[in-house]
């Protein structure tokens with residue numbers, strides 16, 4: 001048993017959970033926030049049999065999309081007193097960030 | 110030190126935390142959602158000394174109850190055009206799903 | 219790659235995330251609750267390269283403060299029928315509780 005932790009965009013979470021259910025995976029969903037964009041995203045916890053790790057990562061890869069976000073950096077007056085025009089910058093937010101951890105013991109009680 | 114992650118039903122979480130506190134365990138609670146029933150549940154994070162793993166799992170086992178839930182499957186028109194009567198099905202939701210992970214380093218700062 | 223899980227006080231979380239961003243760390247934030255004080259706190263998930271573990275723990279140590287909390291224990295009538303005066307007790311809440319876990323596989327899709 002491995003614990004797969006996937007951070008995905010909110011827009012993909014519903015569809016991803018549906019596909020995971022149809023493929024007999026079990027999932028627990030946590031509401032989360034990205035540190036950089038400070039926007040809501042979704043963290044999924046999945047206990048997955050060792051032999052199905054590639055399969056679950058492939059489902060995440062196919063279901064989750066990369067998106068571009070335009071952000072206007074918070075103006076730090078002290079550093080840029082000369083320029084008041086803040087150009088928005090484009091940040092690419094990936095489909096998913098996935099961690100696979102080893103589970104020493106798995107119990108259902 | 111091990112990290113015990115336990116997904117439990119909301120109805121058992123309050124009582125379980127109380128018993129864990131009385132037994133000098135430390136717990137951090139996260140609100141979560143089940144992937145299948147889409148209902149709220151609770152995910153507990155517990156850093157536990159290796160020698161007390163059996164004890165904490167026993168407390169979870171005794172405090173958390175299995176319950177039956179009746180759900181009416183979402184009607185997928187394309188698959189069941191002939192039958193409009195959706196029979197509710199019974200889903201058994203276990204007391205707790207428990208993952209024990211190894212902690213390489215534990216710090217309190 | 220290691221997964222660093224840090225439980226910090228809400229008052230320190232905003233500043234901590236800012237410093238982590240400035241030092242090119244990535245962070246996912248989860249709202250959480252302490253089991254003992256039943257108060258809101260913050261759980262951070264950080265995938266960190268093995269060579270930067272000391273650096274991230276040092277940033278957490280410098281940014282998060284220990285605070286004293288006065289709590290009035292919930293009166294358990296059956297145990298203390300003779301004394302109605304409940305003296306508040308002082309509980310020290312640490313800067314941060316940090317778990318470092320090994321990541322077997324890390325993917326960005």
Ligand SMILES: Nc1ncnc2c1ncn2[C@@H]1O[C@@H]2COP(=O)(O)O[C@H]3[C@@H](O)[C@H](n4cnc5c(N)ncnc54)O[C@@H]3COP(=O)(O)O[C@H]2[C@H]1O
Nearest residue numbers: 007034035036037092093094097239242244245246264265
């Ligand atoms: N310190 C920094 N400086 C400059 N740019 C930065 C940055 N931190 C993040 N970014 C950029 O901003 C995007 C959104 O990051 P955010 O932290 O809001 O939301 C993140 C975060 O919640 C999570 N995440 C990504 N890598 C992580 C890691 N190593 N540990 C924990 N969470 C991670 O996945 C979400 C999407 O990440 P993704 O890498 O696709 O996309 C990131 C990345 O392109």
Ligand SMILES: Nc1ncnc2c1ncn2[C@@H]1O[C@@H]2COP(=O)(O)O[C@H]3[C@@H](O)[C@H](n4cnc5c(N)ncnc54)O[C@@H]3COP(=O)(O)O[C@H]2[C@H]1O
Nearest residue numbers: 021024026027028046047116143144145146201202203206
């Ligand atoms: N391997 C795992 N990884 C991560 N989280 C896990 C997990 N196994 C269980 N959980 C968590 O524990 C809750 C209760 O699971 P349990 O297996 O007792 O009870 C489950 C199970 O009897 C059934 N079920 C779950 N997934 C299913 C699926 N793909 N197909 C059919 N039945 C499913 O529905 C009940 C409620 O599931 P729900 O998803 O709402 O809520 C789940 C989920 O949040």
Ligand SMILES: Nc1ncnc2c1ncn2[C@@H]1O[C@@H]2COP(=O)(O)O[C@H]3[C@@H](O)[C@H](n4cnc5c(N)ncnc54)O[C@@H]3COP(=O)(O)O[C@H]2[C@H]1O
Nearest residue numbers: 130133135136137154155156225252253254255311312315
């Ligand atoms: N091993 C572990 N596993 C998972 N999460 C952990 C943990 N150790 C600490 N935490 C998390 O960090 C918060 C602060 O813990 P700290 O030990 O600094 O400060 C603690 C500690 O001084 C005390 N405390 C905690 N549990 C206790 C217990 N069972 N009996 C007596 N005092 C307790 O109350 C303060 C606040 O605790 P609270 O539970 O509200 O909030 C805790 C909890 O959310």
